[in-house]
Amino acid sequence: MENEEMKPSYWPSVLYGAIIIGVIMVLMSIGSQYMTIGSEPTGAQFTLPQLIGTLVCFIAAIGGVLAARHYAKTHDITFPIGTGALIGFLTGVVGVAISAVVSLIWTKVVDPGLNQAVYDWQVANLEAQNLPEAQMEMSLSFIPDPTSMSAFFIATGISLVVIGILNALTGMIGAKIFASEEG
Amino acid sequence: MCTLLGSLSIFVIALGPGLFNNSPVIYKSWQFHAFHLLCHQDADRSFLIDGTQMAVCARCIGIYSSFFTGVILMPVLILIKKVKSRFYFRLLVGTIILNFVDVLSNQFEFWTNTNWSRFFLGALFGLSAAFLLANEFFKKLNN
Numbered sequence: 401m402e403n404e405e406m407k408p409s410y411w412p413s414v415l416y417g418a419i420i421i422g423v424i425m426v427l428m429s430i431g432s433q434y435m436t437i438g439s440e441p442t443g444a445q446f447t448l449p450q451l452i453g454t455l456v457c458f459i460a461a462i463g464g465v466l467a468a469r470h471y472a473k474t475h476d477i478t479f480p481i482g483t484g485a486l487i488g489f490l491t492g493v494v495g496v497a498i499s500a501v502v503s504l505i506w507t508k509v510v511d512p513g514l515n516q517a518v519y520d521w522q523v524a525n526l527e528a529q530n531l532p533e534a535q536m537e538m539s540l541s542f543i544p545d546p547t548s549m550s551a552f553f554i555a556t557g558i559s560l561v562v563i564g565i566l567n568a569l570t571g572m573i574g575a576k577i578f579a580s581e582e583g
Numbered sequence: 584m585c586t587l588l589g590s591l592s593i594f595v596i597a598l599g600p601g602l603f604n605n606s607p608v609i610y611k612s613w614q615f616h617a618f619h620l621l622c623h624q625d626a627d628r629s630f631l632i633d634g635t636q637m638a639v640c641a642r643c644i645g646i647y648s649s650f651f652t653g654v655i656l657m658p659v660l661i662l663i664k665k666v667k668s669r670f671y672f673r674l675l676v677g678t679i680i681l682n683f684v685d686v687l688s689n690q691f692e693f694w695t696n697t698n699w700s701r702f703f704l705g706a707l708f709g710l711s712a713a714f715l716l717a718n719e720f721f722k723k724l725n726n
Contacts, residue, residue: 425620458643460620481719485585499620555616562596562617565589569650569712572586576716577672 408475410467410487417467417491421460421567422498428459429499430506430514437517463495464488464567468574478581481572488571492564500556586720590651590713597647601635614638630698641698642682645705646712653713660717671715678708 468484471477507514526536595602600612615638618624622639629636630644637644682704689696696704 428620458621458646481716496620554613555619558613558617559620562593563620565593566621569586569589569593572716572719573675573712576668576719580668580719 408471408477410471410483410490413467413471413474414487414490414494416470417463417487417567418494418498420466421463421491421495422502425460425495425499426502426506429503433514433518437514437521460495460563461492461566461570463491464569464571465574465577467491468571469578472575472579478579479575481575481580484571484573484575484579485568486571488574489564489568491571492567493560495567496556496559496563500552500559504552586716587651587654590647590654594647594651597637597639597644598632599635599638601632601637604633612638618643628698628701630702640701642701642705645702646709649706649709650713651709653710653717657713657717657720660714668715671711671717674711675708675715678704678711682708 464484464487467487467490471487472479596614596617599614615624618638622643624636624638625640626636628640628642630641631637639647685696685701685704688694
């Protein structure tokens with residue numbers, strides 16, 4: 401039963417969900433980059449990392465469900481879906497932050513040449529498509545500069561909002577399934 | 584209201600820059616970056632708006648659009664019939680399995696799905712997720 405006076409902290413559950421989706425997002429991101437540079441640039445549009453992306457598509461949105469379930473089961477309580485939404489939103493935001501920090505450490509400290517290697521692979525892949533020179537130059541201009549920090553922070557900021565909202569929605573679903581009084 | 588606005592904003596962002604006709608290059612748009620951790624965003628598996636690829640694939644736009652539609656339909660659904668959560672939970676699990684089977688079967692070439700089949704299967708999942716939440720928002724009507 402929900403106890404308004406002694407409501408346990410939801411932060412351990414938020415961290416639980418956030419660490420899981422943060423790790424998954426990092427593995428998806430860094431793992432797909434290594435698979436990219438390890439493969440032959442054949443000019444294919446649909447590459448191996450994208451194939452994996454198809455299978456793990458949407459996995460970053462399950463943090464809300466995981467955290468809501470953890471909160472309900474750990475403390476054996478029920479709570480309204482609004483609380484599930486809050487837990488989900490925080491899980492998404494913290495998960496993206498964890499993913500961004502680990503990615504940054506990996507690409508700046510552990511393997512500083514990774515971004516450049518991915519950039520070189522993308523250029524080689526474009527060359528393998530035998531595009532006309534004008535189209536080739538245009539395509540090259542769309543590949544982000546591997547040394548740009550502003551692009552990284554903008555992408556992270558956008559992900560914080562979108563993945564936060566999505567996890568708020570899945571947090572409500574998690575609360576409905578695992579913490580509803582209806583049963 | 585927050586659910587309605589949240590699902591609407593996700594849906595509008597997922598439609599991509601073609602909706603606003605301000606960026607013909609999908610890879611430069613903030614909408615594309617917003618979903619890069621959530622969707623493979625393969626051009627061949629995405630719909631176009633005004634000649635520009637959407638920010639998510641056909642299956643994902645099916646999920647987001649139908650969830651938003653489901654949120655709008657919640658009061659109507661409650662008025663028509665009392666919602667049984669257990670039934671909608673089973674429906675949700677069923678649609679997840681259906682989508683998973685479709686992805687794997689296409690991958691292992693048991694059948695070839697299309698953008699529209701992906702869209703409809705994704706839409707089933709989004710609708711069932713919205714319906715599962717329906718009686719939480721309209722408890723008085725449901726009782």
